[in-house]
Amino acid sequence: MKKNEGSDTKAIEEEGIEAAEAGIETRDDPAPAGFGLGTNSKALFQPKRGTVFVAPKDTELPTDLSKLLISCEGTGAWSNLGHTSADNLPSWDSDGGDATSKDSWKTPGARTTYDAKTVSVSVKSIQADAKTLKFIYNGWEQADPAKPKGVVMSLDPAPRDIAMVVVSYDPGTDSNFGMYMPSASMKADGMPDLSSDFVEFGFKANAQSSNVLPAGPNGQEGAFMLLTPEYFTV
Structure with a gap:
């Protein structure tokens, strides 16, 4: 035996x-x-390179996600934002959502409630061209041909609703990962920053629920879609 x-x-x-x-x-x-x-070592992802695609609010993703690779300039209504900062990568922030325990007369901690939550992403562009700056600062150009040209912005740039996809690339595994927000309220985040290797032009986009995404099992509206490597095809 x-x-x-x-x-x-x-x-x-x-x-x-x-x-x-x-x-x-x-x-x-x-x-x-x-x-x-379970453990899946092949799902480890290092975002060594990346870019941001933007489009009008509620623009749907292309059926073929390979059209949103970092080497692509865009497809349909989607435009590649171009060069963004390697020092200050797109960063996500969540505020609120604190848990509160509710007691019943009979039982402590009978129920838990959660405060409303906001989620935003900050992006730093480093392209100092007129099209990019008008987009970020919701600005406009001098219309009088007899006067010097430039991008005009207000003291408090107005927000605009957009759709966006943050796409990152891992050259070690030749794979891509993305985060899609079909509806976000975007606004310039401060003035140009001259303290880095390249001048940075920042904006922040606050996520909003959108019926472009499929509803959840209980009818809840979605705000994000995470695009894992297996959904990208080349």
């Missing part, structure tokens, strides 16, 4: 080595039935 057990163990070990050499993920035990989660 012990001889058979030893043979079985050796066979299992050899199978595991062969699987590892082939790059196949193996588990010591079956995946649990609950959420079906």
Whole structure:
């Protein structure tokens, strides 16, 4: 009996080595039935490069996401914002959503409620061309041909509603990851910043719910869609 057990163990070990050499993920035990989660080393992602695509509010994604790779200039209503800062990458911020425990007369902590939450993303463009600056600062150009040209902006630039996709690329795995907001209220974030390697022109976009995204199982509206590598095709 012990001889058979030893043979079985050796066979299992050899199978595991062969699987590892082939790059196949193996588990010591079956995946649990609950959420079906497990280790996937191939899903590790390093956003070494990236860009931002923008479009009018509620613009849907193209069916083929390879049209939104960082090397693409755009497709349909989607435009590539171009060069953005490598020092200050797009950053997401969440405010609110604090939990409050509610007691009943009979039971402490009978229910938990959550405050309203806002989510925003900050982007720093480094392209100092008129089209980009008019977009970020919601500005306008001098119309009189007899006067010097330039981009005019107000003291408090008005917000505008846009759709946006932040796309990042991992050259180590040749894969892409994206975050899609079909509806966001965008506004310039301060004045041009001359303290980095390139002049930075920032804006912040606050996410809004949108019926462009499919409703959740309980009818809730979505605000984001995470575009994992398997959804990008080349």
